[in-house]
Amino acid sequence: MGVSLKKALILGITGQDGSYLAELLLAKGYEVHGLIRRASNFNTLRIEHLISNDSGTKNAIKLHYAELTDSSRLFSIVQKIAPTEIYNLAAQSHVRVSFDEPEFTGDTTGLAVTRILEAIRVTEIPARYYQASSSEMFGATLPPQSESSYFYPRSPYGVAKLYGYWMTRNYREAYNLFAVNGILFNHESPRRGETFVTRKITRAVAKIALGQQKDLVLGNLNAIRDWGFAPEYVKAMWLMLQNVQPKDFVIATGHAFSVKDFLISAFESVDLDWQDYVKYDPRYDRPTEVDSLIGDSSLAKKELGWESKINALDLAKIMVQADLSLVKNPQLRISDAVNNYWN
Amino acid sequence: MTIVITGAAGQDGILLARKLIKQGKHVFGLCRKTQCDYLKKMAPGLNVVGVDLTDFSKLYRILNNLRPIKIFNLAGYSSVSKSWVEPSSMSLVNSVLPTHILSWIVKESPATQIIQASSSEIFGNTLDFPQSENTELKPVTPYGLAKSFALQMTEIFRDFSKVQATNLILYNHESPLRAQEFVTRHITRSVAKIKLGFEDKIVIGNISMKRDWGWAPDYVDGMILASEYPKSDNFIFATGKMHSVEDLLVMAFNVVGIHEFSKYIVESREIVRKIDPQSLVGNPKKAENILGWKRSLNLEQIIKTMVVFDLAELTSGKKIEWIDGND
Numbered sequence: 001m002g003v004s005l006k007k008a009l010i011l012g013i014t015g016q017d018g019s020y021l022a023e024l025l026l027a028k029g030y031e032v033h034g035l036i037r038r039a040s041n042f043n044t045l046r047i048e049h050l051i052s053n054d055s056g057t058k059n060a061i062k063l064h065y066a067e068l069t070d071s072s073r074l075f076s077i078v079q080k081i082a083p084t085e086i087y088n089l090a091a092q093s094h095v096r097v098s099f100d101e102p103e104f105t106g107d108t109t110g111l112a113v114t115r116i117l118e119a120i121r122v123t124e125i126p127a128r129y130y131q132a133s134s135s136e137m138f139g140a141t142l143p144p145q146s147e148s149s150y151f152y153p154r155s156p157y158g159v160a161k162l163y164g165y166w167m168t169r170n171y172r173e174a175y176n177l178f179a180v181n182g183i184l185f186n187h188e189s190p191r192r193g194e195t196f197v198t199r200k201i202t203r204a205v206a207k208i209a210l211g212q213q214k215d216l217v218l219g220n221l222n223a224i225r226d227w228g229f230a231p232e233y234v235k236a237m238w239l240m241l242q243n244v245q246p247k248d249f250v251i252a253t254g255h256a257f258s259v260k261d262f263l264i265s266a267f268e269s270v271d272l273d274w275q276d277y278v279k280y281d282p283r284y285d286r287p288t289e290v291d292s293l294i295g296d297s298s299l300a301k302k303e304l305g306w307e308s309k310i311n312a313l314d315l316a317k318i319m320v321q322a323d324l325s326l327v328k329n330p331q332l333r334i335s336d337a338v339n340n341y342w343n
Numbered sequence: 344m345t346i347v348i349t350g351a352a353g354q355d356g357i358l359l360a361r362k363l364i365k366q367g368k369h370v371f372g373l374c375r376k377t378q379c380d381y382l383k384k385m386a387p388g389l390n391v392v393g394v395d396l397t398d399f400s401k402l403y404r405i406l407n408n409l410r411p412i413k414i415f416n417l418a419g420y421s422s423v424s425k426s427w428v429e430p431s432s433m434s435l436v437n438s439v440l441p442t443h444i445l446s447w448i449v450k451e452s453p454a455t456q457i458i459q460a461s462s463s464e465i466f467g468n469t470l471d472f473p474q475s476e477n478t479e480l481k482p483v484t485p486y487g488l489a490k491s492f493a494l495q496m497t498e499i500f501r502d503f504s505k506v507q508a509t510n511l512i513l514y515n516h517e518s519p520l521r522a523q524e525f526v527t528r529h530i531t532r533s534v535a536k537i538k539l540g541f542e543d544k545i546v547i548g549n550i551s552m553k554r555d556w557g558w559a560p561d562y563v564d565g566m567i568l569a570s571e572y573p574k575s576d577n578f579i580f581a582t583g584k585m586h587s588v589e590d591l592l593v594m595a596f597n598v599v600g601i602h603e604f605s606k607y608i609v610e611s612r613e614i615v616r617k618i619d620p621q622s623l624v625g626n627p628k629k630a631e632n633i634l635g636w637k638r639s640l641n642l643e644q645i646i647k648t649m650v651v652f653d654l655a656e657l658t659s660g661k662k663i664e665w666i667d668g669n670d
Contacts, residue, residue, distance in 0.1 A: 038422060040352055066429065067429065067432040069432070069435075073429050100401070101395075103398060104395055104397075331661050
């Protein structure tokens, strides 16, 4: 008795960040719950190693079925689990796709935030809430972007995220909830989905190096991004909920690289020249592009003691290495393709 | 002449896509984006479109672009037990989605035919045995109720809006593509694990529950026959034979040569559903007589095929893509 159990609920646990966060929290002794969508064929690839088998592993996550659009279900889950921390990482998270599915993006990326905040408010469960906000909310704002920068989203995804950001702030100010926004700049890893540009590049580089692919077709190579390493970023999420004051933080490396820089580093790591393989196709361009996103995370450094260590060029090399082993051995579990970062 | 399959990444969707592609048809399969890669691998030659089917505005755009001549609506929240857990999300897919498709047909493409997958669960706690196309609907689960709604909505659009709409009343149908949460596959998988020494127990809910279980590839043949029949109607697809969960256990353990298996069985109240139809069996005469529908495997052969597959997959240590040998 007396020892209060830390209990976390992760929405979006099957994604890149969700899987790393689940590992981090398990290592810290949390009871970890996650929401997944029912399907004939589950997309639990990134968390297979964390799911209990029938004999019951001690260090296992507990999964519950839910849809982000189903407020009654979200309400009863929050009530039943009574988590001490809720991390909302769930979304239609692809910026380009959000132009094709603006309504669905608004419903899952935007409105779902209100559904969860309402569940916390109405049930009066004292859960701390983390909202995965995004650098895409800054859009056309000139860099570097900090917590006090002007928002100017340039995609339905950015617009939906900005709605979630303001709702989180509003519930903090109106109802005194411990609800915070992590404004995360791009963060990548070997577990990134293959439709995202960084993973598309490193996967292709691995296949080209192994003779399984001839070329790589990409859109705008001049877009400037601030890319960090996902395992470092989920650590920042956790730190934000341990902070004394509920506060919003920008999480970024502060370094700017172009898609071309990332390409060069990825190809260099297998001793190839990118210019021999890369082709341009305007179909991969967004209707409205965000030219330059570079974050200023000095507040996180000052208050949370958080700082990124891995830059985009090293990140490209880490991802190519992992993709080389995955392409060579397709049966390899994605979580085994790289080291465990918490040990 | 495009054909659209919704729920294409499920057991029936994959089997149907393979058969239609083999017939040279131009087929588009709709599934969630997270399922697209899996579906492309399972049904080569299928045009795969990623969409969340509760995004109805996007669904309208896709249908307007594809202008299909036939739509097989197989998408569904397919777990009866989980339909108690997420009744609203389940209803959106099992009831509201077919209504949207019917509305799209009336507004945009009156010549398009819909083939709606219904379920034996619509008969619930009926006293009519075996059930026929004339049996009264008495659903007792959220799943059965939602499927009843869709069946009746389809009939209303057929009768009053002249939509070419066929209802398939499908009894349980199985194959190695069945997900492991369903009782047949749960049993064949667990028995294979016991045989290989990976496990020493099998957790079972209601052992006396009785159902009518058939071979999924036969049912997919039935879907195609029903879609080619010139008149819109309702058809039951069933075997006419009823078996208990206990029968399944006997058959599965027989395959691996274990005849005394009671020591492996753990009965769990937790997975017994709140209310469940105790037994269901369908009369397939109408489909047999009018469509010439035939079945190939009996239940013993089905269970044997599934256990043999599970043994092979577990021994190999990797995922194997199951293909029907008769295809």
